[in-house]
Amino acid sequence: MTTTTTTTKDLNVAVIVKLEPDFSEGNVSYNADGTLNRAETKSILGPHSAIASSAAFYAKVKYGARVAVGTMGPPIAESALQQAQLLCDADELHLYSDRIFAGADTLATAEVLGAGISKVEGGKVDIVFSGHRASDGETGQTGPQTAWKLGYTFLGNVVDYSVDLQNRLLRARRLISLQGFYDIIEEVEAPLPVFISIDPSYKAFFNTVSQRLALEKYQKEAKLRAENYKQFLKVLNTQQLGIDPKLVGLPGSPTIVYKVERIPKAKASRKAEVVDGTNRDQIAKVVSNMYEVLGGMVIK
Amino acid sequence: MTSKYQHLYVVIEHDDGVPVPVSLEMLGEARRLMDGFNKKYSSDEKVVAVVLGHNVHKLCEELIYYGADYVIYADSPELRSRRNIIDTKVISQIARNRELAAKFSNASEFVKPRYMFFGADSIGRHLSSTVLAELESGLASDINKLVVEDLELKHEHKTKGQAIKYEKTLEMYRPDFSGFLWTTILCLDNRNPANEREYHPQACSIIPGVFAPIERDSSRRGEIVDYIPKFDEHDLRVRVLDRKIVKSAVDFDSHKAIVSFGKGVKDSPEQNIKLVAELAKEIEAEVGISLPISKKPFSVSEGTNSTYMIPDRVIGTSGRKVAPLLYIAAGISGAMQHIAGMKESGFIVAINPDENSPIKDECDIFIKGRMEDVIPILVEELRKQRPAIEVKKK
Numbered sequence: 001m002t003t004t005t006t007t008t009k010d011l012n013v014a015v016i017v018k019l020e021p022d023f024s025e026g027n028v029s030y031n032a033d034g035t036l037n038r039a040e041t042k043s044i045l046g047p048h049s050a051i052a053s054s055a056a057f058y059a060k061v062k063y064g065a066r067v068a069v070g071t072m073g074p075p076i077a078e079s080a081l082q083q084a085q086l087l088c089d090a091d092e093l094h095l096y097s098d099r100i101f102a103g104a105d106t107l108a109t110a111e112v113l114g115a116g117i118s119k120v121e122g123g124k125v126d127i128v129f130s131g132h133r134a135s136d137g138e139t140g141q142t143g144p145q146t147a148w149k150l151g152y153t154f155l156g157n158v159v160d161y162s163v164d165l166q167n168r169l170l171r172a173r174r175l176i177s178l179q180g181f182y183d184i185i186e187e188v189e190a191p192l193p194v195f196i197s198i199d200p201s202y203k204a205f206f207n208t209v210s211q212r213l214a215l216e217k218y219q220k221e222a223k224l225r226a227e228n229y230k231q232f233l234k235v236l237n238t239q240q241l242g243i244d245p246k247l248v249g250l251p252g253s254p255t256i257v258y259k260v261e262r263i264p265k266a267k268a269s270r271k272a273e274v275v276d277g278t279n280r281d282q283i284a285k286v287v288s289n290m291y292e293v294l295g296g297m298v299i300k
Numbered sequence: 301m302t303s304k305y306q307h308l309y310v311v312i313e314h315d316d317g318v319p320v321p322v323s324l325e326m327l328g329e330a331r332r333l334m335d336g337f338n339k340k341y342s343s344d345e346k347v348v349a350v351v352l353g354h355n356v357h358k359l360c361e362e363l364i365y366y367g368a369d370y371v372i373y374a375d376s377p378e379l380r381s382r383r384n385i386i387d388t389k390v391i392s393q394i395a396r397n398r399e400l401a402a403k404f405s406n407a408s409e410f411v412k413p414r415y416m417f418f419g420a421d422s423i424g425r426h427l428s429s430t431v432l433a434e435l436e437s438g439l440a441s442d443i444n445k446l447v448v449e450d451l452e453l454k455h456e457h458k459t460k461g462q463a464i465k466y467e468k469t470l471e472m473y474r475p476d477f478s479g480f481l482w483t484t485i486l487c488l489d490n491r492n493p494a495n496e497r498e499y500h501p502q503a504c505s506i507i508p509g510v511f512a513p514i515e516r517d518s519s520r521r522g523e524i525v526d527y528i529p530k531f532d533e534h535d536l537r538v539r540v541l542d543r544k545i546v547k548s549a550v551d552f553d554s555h556k557a558i559v560s561f562g563k564g565v566k567d568s569p570e571q572n573i574k575l576v577a578e579l580a581k582e583i584e585a586e587v588g589i590s591l592p593i594s595k596k597p598f599s600v601s602e603g604t605n606s607t608y609m610i611p612d613r614v615i616g617t618s619g620r621k622v623a624p625l626l627y628i629a630a631g632i633s634g635a636m637q638h639i640a641g642m643k644e645s646g647f648i649v650a651i652n653p654d655e656n657s658p659i660k661d662e663c664d665i666f667i668k669g670r671m672e673d674v675i676p677i678l679v680e681e682l683r684k685q686r687p688a689i690e691v692k693k694k
Contacts, residue, residue: 106429106439107432138441139439140429140441141425141428144425148429153384153537153538155384155538157422178313182545182547184545186381186542187541189538190537191537250457251490251492251494255438255486256486256488260482260483261482262480262481262482266636266639270648272664272666276668276669277651277667277669277670278673280677283674283678283681284685286667287681287685289647291682294583294625
C-alpha cells in the first residue's frame with residue numbers, strides 16, 4: 001500500500017533505554033522491610049537496555065546505520081545514555097527531561113518516548129529497539145505502548161534480525177513462550193519502520209572479516225565518543241518535544257500505586273523434620289529416605 | 301441501570317482452537333469476581349470472552365463451559381496466527397462496539413468495557429500493552445490477586461487531594477521481583493477539576509498458573525456472538541514466514557527428581573552451582589532455579605550462566621510447575637511464587653541456614669545449614685548408600 005518508493009539505502013535506528021537500580025548481588029541494598037533502598041543502591045544502564053543497545057550496534061556494524069539513543073528521566077539519567085553510547089557507538093543522545101514527567105506510568109512514559117523518537121532524524125527512524133523489560137518496573141509494557149503511539153509495527157521477543165535494505169524489509173525471529181504449553185520460534189517479515197523489543201537471549205554474531213573490521217573500528221569510536229558524550233547530548237523538555245502536558249507525568253497516568261505490603265505468609269502445608277546440616281548420621285537417614293522415594297514408593 | 305463502562309472482557313489465547321491454560325484460568329477468576337459483583341452491585345454485567353481465530357467455534361463453546369456468559373468471536377483466515385497489529389485493531393474495535401455490548405445488556409450508554417483481562421505471557425503482555433495504548437487506559441502487569449471494592453481515595457493528582465469515592469474499583473495485586481512484596485495498582489479516572497479524564501477499562505495481565513479454572517460444566521448456558529472484523533491491507537503488513545514449536549532442552553517431566561537452587565548460592569556462586577550440579581548428577585535429577593536467579597544477579601563465568609541461569613529453568617508461577625517424586629530446594633527461601641511451582645512434589649527436602657525462611661513450612665525435611673557445607677556430605681552419603689539400594693531393587 002505504501003506508495004513512497006525510497007531508493008535510499010540509509011538506515012536510521014534508535015534505542016530507548018532506562019537508568020535502573022543495579023540489582024546485582026553486592027550492589028543492591030534493601031531496607032529492613034524488604035523494599036529497595038534507592039539511596040544506597042547505585043543506578044546503571046538496565047541490563048535489558050544494554051542488550052537493546054547491542055542490537056542497535058549490530059545494525060551499525062552490519063548496515064552502517066546511524067544510531068540515536070533516547071531516555072526519559074532526570075538529568076542523572078544521562079549516565080544511562082553514556083553507558084549505552086559505549087555499547088552502540090551512538091551518533092546522537094537524547095534526554096527527555098522535564099519535572100512534569102515524574103510519576104509517569106507506562107502509558108504516560110510511552111507518550112514522551114514516542115514524541116522523542118519522532119524528533120530523531122526528522123522522524124525518519126527505521127528501527128527502534130527497546131529492552132525486554134526494566135528490572136525495577138518489570139512490566140514490559142513501555143516498549144509496545146511506545147510502538148503503538150508511533151504507529152510502528154511492533155515485534156516482541158526478537159532473538160535475531162536482518163534487514164533487506166533494497167526492499168526496506170526487516171526479517172526477524174521471535175521466541176514466543178506460552179507458559180504451561182510450549183515455545184514457538186516464529187519467523188516474520190515486515191516493511192520498515194518497525195519497533196523491536198529484544199529478547200534477553202539475543203546475541204549478535206559478526207561472521208565476516210569486513211564485519212569484524214567494522215566492529216573494531218566502531219568499538220574504538222564508541223570509546224572516544226562516550227568519553228566526550230556531552231558533545232552528542234541533546235536535552236529536550238515538554239515544549240521542545242511538542243507534547244500536551246496533560247498526557248504526561250501524573251496527569252497522563254491512568255494507574256497509581258495504591259499500596260505496597262508484605263505478602264502474608266501462607267499456612268504451613270507440611271510439617272518439616274529439622275535436620276542438623278553438620279550431623280552425618282542424620283543426613284545419612286535423609287539420604288535413605290531419598291532413595292526410598294526415588295525407588296518409586298508412594299509417600300503419604 | 302446502564303453505564304458507560306460495563307462487563308469484564310477476557311481476551312482468550314489459543315493455538316488453533318486449543319486454549320492456552322492461562323485463558324481458562326482467567327475465565328475462572330473472572331467468573332468468581334463477577335459472581336461477587338453480580339451479587340453486590342448488579343446482575344447486568346457479564347463475563348465476556350473475546351476470541352480471535354479461524355474455524356474455532358468449538359473453542360467458543362468450551363469457553364462457556366468454563367465460565368463465560370458470552371463469547372465474542374471474530375473469525376477470519378487472517379486471524380489464524382497471532383499478529384500484534386491486526387489483533388490490537390480487532391480487539392479495540394470489539395471493546396468499543398456498542399452493538400455487541402447491546403447483546404448482553406442495556407448498552408445505550410456503553411463506551412468501553414469496565415474491566416479487561418489478558419494473559420501475562422509473550423503474546424498477552426504485548427497485546428495488552430498495545431490494546432490499552434489504543435484504548436488510552438491503564439494496565440497493570442503480572443497480577444496474581446484481584447478484588448473489586450468501593451474505595452474512598454485522596455490523591456495528589458487524581459482527586460486534587462480531596463476524598464472521593466471510586467466505586468467498583470479493581471484492586472490489582474502484583475508480586476514484586478523478590479516475591480515477598482505485593483503492590484496494589486489501581487486504574488482511576490482523573491477527577492481533578494484541572495484535568496478531568498476517564499480511564500476505562502481497568503485492565504491487567506494475569507500470571508499464568510496462578511488462578512484455578514472452574515470445573516468444566518457442559519450444562520452451562522451462554523451465547524456466542526459473531527463479529528466480522530474490519531481491517532485493511534496495511535494492518536496485514538507483517539507476514540509470518542515460518543512457525544516451529546520448540547521443545548526446551550530442560551526436561552523436568554521425565555525426571556524423578558529435581559534439584560533447584562536460589563539466591564543462597566551467593567557466597568560463592570560458581571562453586572555452589574557446581575555442587576548443585578554434582579548432587580543432581582548423583583540422583584539423575586534435572587536442575588531448576590528460582591526466579592531471581594534467572595536475572596543473573598551474580599557474576600559467574602559464561603559457561604555456568606548459559607547452562608543454568610536461564611528462564612527455561614525457572615520453577616514457579618513465572619516459570620514451570622513441577623511435581624517430581626523428590627524435590628531438593630537448595631538455598632531457596634520459598635517466595636510464594638516459587639512454592640506455587642513445586643508444592644505438588646512428592647517429597648521435599650530443603651537446605652537452608654535460616655530456620656525462619658518460609659520454605660520450612662513447605663518441606664518434609666529441613667536440613668539446617670549452608671549448601672556449601674551440606675551438599676558435599678549429601679553427595680558422599682548418596683554414593684555410600686547407592687549399591688545397597690540397587691541390590692534391594694532386584
